[in-house]
Amino acid sequence: MRRIHYRLLCSLLACGLFSIHIAKAQGQQDNDVMTPEILWSFGRIGDMQVSPTGERVAYGVSYYSVKDNKASRDIYVKDLNGDVQQITHTPENEFGIQWRPDGKKIGYLSSKSGSVQMWEMDVNGSDNKQVTDIDGGIQGFKYSPNMKRILFVKSVKLDADIHDLYPDLPKANARLETDIMYRHWDRWHDYTYNHIFVAAYTTGTIGAATDIMPNERYDAPMKPFGGIEEINWNTESNAIAYTCKKLVGKEYATSTNSDIYLYSIEDKTTKNLTEGMMGYDKSPTFSPNGKYIAWSSMERDGYEADKNRIFVMTLKNGKKKDVTALWDQSIHGLVWANDSKSIYGISDIHATDEIYQVSVKKNNIRRVTNGIHNYQSVQIAKDGLIAQRVSMSAPAELYKVNTKTGQDVAITEVTKPIMDKLKMGKVEKRWVNTTDGKKELVWVIYPPHFDPNKKYPALLYCQGGPQGTVSQFWSYRWNFQMMAANDYIIVAPNRRGLPGFGQKWCEEISKDYGGQCMDDYISAIDSIAKLPYVDENNLGAVGASFGGYSVYYLAGHNQNKRFNAFISHCGIFNFDQMYSTTEEMFFVNWDIGGPYWDKNNAAAQKSYKEFSPHKFVDNWNSPILVIHGAKDFRIPYTQGMGAFNTAIMKGVPAEFLYFPDECHWVLKPQNGILWQRVFFNFLDKNLKK
Incomplete structure (x- = not known):
């Protein structure tokens, strides 16, 4: 019922029959600017999948009910030459x-039978049937290209509680x-492991399933974020x-060495394709002609x-x-072109995320798009690309992108009814001089009804990661327009420490948390404060996260x-x-430099003595x-x-705002x-005096 409420809200906005209100400490007034309630009323698009013919795209839209404190997602299908239809x-x-x-x-996943199972329906949403009935449910599935089998992911209990x-x-x-690694990001280990199963498939049914990782205490996909x-x-x-990181306990916690494994259906053997490659190797994808396999790879463990x-x-x-x-x-989010000669992906360049095309044989790399936006994912369509795009001033929508010119055209309007009623503040790109003689890109976001004759308080936004990106992202918490x-x-x-400006710039934060990156913050805020x-x-x-650390550090250096x-x-x-309470030990080993008890480690000792807030x-x-959230196991709430x-x-x-049921x-x-x-x-209490 609450989902219908939000769709009604969108309709009323589109008809001009609904006034947006903003609550302020002094009272309430009609306005056209963002509020928390409006932010949570946007439909959130995702799960984009282009059809095999490239002529349609299916996607999900989630609407949040504040009253019920949860979301509901339905599936839509857009004919790239016609209309959109809600099919669930x-x-x-x-x-x-x-x-x-x-x-x-x-095919899709749903819990309407009591556990998450695979369901199937016609393209118009009719003939909806449950396909799997797996004890405990499944987490994902894929059809084989010849449609004779499916694979699915299921949790298997292998450890004793x-x-x-x-x-x-x-x-x-x-x-x-x-051993360590008993909890990860936001949940305790539940004695189970993600395993891949294969089963024969005919329309609407599957046969007996085979675990291709029998008795292996490893996860595929990798927990907690792999899909x-x-x-x-x-x-x-x-x-x-x-993709799998076949390590356990302390070895798992101190390493990023995941590998790409190839399992043969015929002889049930498994081969490691990336043996000796020591960093993250992830997300394998086969070329349409069957000759190649590509994957994302990092070099250093x-x-x-x-x-x-x-x-x-x-x-x-x-x-x-x-x-x-x-x-x-x-680059990430790899997808092969239909001719198997190139690969498309997303790369951060000077604080925007753009689509690139990489030639496989010639090693040529071509930038396809160029604008003030972030592309989040890309797939091949019949006449171009379909991509999900956001910016600091707009939530996610789907766009059709011309592969030659990079021009894009919106093909969805999920957020348009609300966006049409809102005024967004100007987003400006500035280059600021740093203390070491370099240039730093700084985004400046102005109030929607900016008056240059007024004086405004300013907020220095400190990014997390620490190697996160301050690109054109749209956040439902750290929302710049809000x-x-x-x-x-x-x-x-x-x-310093952010991607999009070369690997050297990105790496100049590791083991130097209180160094040049802090000077960069001060250069940015001091420059803008002079306006x-x-x-x-x-x-x-x-x-x-690292931005929260930055705040603590700046508080102790608030000259x-x-x-x-x-x-x-x-x-x-x-x-x-x-160091003693986090979970992925490779993170603190690399970024802080190692354990505090290693007195012979000069980099680590500098971090503990000079950079700890x-x-x-x-x-x-x-x-x-x-x-802080109680379920934050990366940076435990005791911090x-x-x-x-x-x-x-x-x-x-x-x-102190404490959330017992939230994580990072x-x-x-x-x-x-x-x-x-x-x-x-x-x-407002401290900056609007």
């Missing part, structure tokens, strides 16, 4: 869309651990390539932000090569009280504690809001508690709206 209308979520290779059916070890204690509530893109059939339908390359292997002789070797950019709508000027620098319409006496610094307010979400406060709390002199408790004990005005992010609608309200109440 249920209270459940339909996701994991896969076209059957003959284009006559659409406390009740298996002590069956006479059925009410015991405990875990017994003997069905990490698994693919070969063109002949007789082999499956998949333990470095999650290494250059992401394209490797291509000739299947006949096993020879492989890096077709991006001479290119100083990373911040600007509250009458702030946003300063978002592409400081006549910026109130240099009311500046704030905000950020999450002349440059900043009057700080907001840190899930930031690192104490490096010693971080808790060492500089004597200099804290401005109010701080600390936000936030430590920062907040310290501020209170030192007499620094502070607030805030994902639930009511929590998300609460986050926004507390965020701006704190800023």
